[in-house]
Amino acid sequence: MRNAVERLKFIKPMEPERFDIPPAGAEWSHEIKFDGYRTQVIKDADGIRLYTKSGIDWTAKYGPLAAEAEKLNGENFIVEGETIVLNEKGLSDFHALRSAITRRPQDLYLVAFDLLHLNGHDLRKLALRDRREVLQAMIPAGLRIQFSEALPGSGDAAYHLACKSNLEGIVSKLLDSVYSSGPTSAWRKIKCFDEKVMDIIGVQRERGKPAMVLMADKGRYMGGAFVTFKADKRQALWDRVQGKVGAPPPKGLKKEKAEWLKPGLSGRVRFLKGEEQLRHAMLKDFWEDEDGRG
Incomplete structure (x- = not known):
């Protein structure tokens, strides 16, 4: 039935x-x-x-x-x-x-x-x-x-x-x-998370908000990663950044409130797998390319 x-x-x-x-x-x-x-x-x-x-x-x-x-x-x-x-x-x-x-x-x-x-x-x-x-x-x-x-x-x-x-x-x-x-x-x-080396092309530092670095992978903008270093390492990052500030905004990113950087600064980023853009991303380390670590 x-x-x-x-x-x-x-x-x-x-x-x-x-x-x-x-x-x-x-x-x-x-x-x-x-x-x-x-x-x-x-x-x-x-x-x-x-x-x-x-x-x-x-x-x-x-x-x-x-x-x-x-x-x-x-x-x-x-x-x-x-x-x-x-x-x-x-x-x-x-x-x-x-x-x-x-x-x-x-x-x-x-x-x-x-x-x-x-x-x-x-x-x-x-x-x-x-x-x-x-x-x-x-x-x-x-x-x-x-x-x-x-x-x-x-x-x-x-x-x-x-x-x-x-x-x-x-x-x-x-x-x-x-x-x-x-x-x-x-x-x-x-x-699951993944880690990858990418180019640091900009930084966002606004009062009252977490600091972020803006990343690109082989020329493609990937989004931001949080900076959670302790004071001494964070200052070392800002020192490296200061020497590279002044690049024009990348195409399509003019609306981002950011300081854009000249090439040469790289970082290792931890981020969620399976996403087209960085999500829940964190900067794990950074260096200038001439350091030989890229």
Whole structure:
């Protein structure tokens, strides 16, 4: 007998809050933080629909995934996941995703991580561990919709494995958490960091605001990195900067309130992976190029 169900409505997503370190304890599970578009898949009497994080219907854009969703085991359901495309290394590639959606949607994958509704039943009050167990059983092998497996071991182990594998980070979730729309510390995203040597092309020093250096990588402006050195090293940086102040603003950056620098000053920056511009970036060291350290 078919389950009669009214048209299912998009549910505002539950959103992990950002933390710098993964939580400890066996009550947490840890998944890969995939670099893609949050997606909600709904099936009811009206068929399959796929929605963006903000509730926009993208079923037409995600045509091949909608066809795959028909193969999931359920009369009606709401599944949450992340739409991704993979690069040649098998890693999710956010920058290739937009063109894949428009030019090669058959290359898209959906990594499913939560189940909010199944066969006429609202599952949001069930514990996460139970929702995920049912979800995993719904997904046949060989689809481009795949289950987001938990990483083995502790939060620290999962985080180090993700970063070593050049992934964006992990999402840690309380196994007994219910599903509640909006930001929550019961789900936590912990992103991996990277370090790279770049050119210091400017500085921003405004009273009452943290000092920043402005960075470029092979001529491309990357944004700012905070300066958090102790007093003596900070003064050494400003001394080097003072000798290079006076360059014209780079093209397109005239609106930045900055002192622009002549070439020759480099620095090592720590920043969040998976971003086009520097985010949560910090200057770790600096030198003049003739120092031989660039």
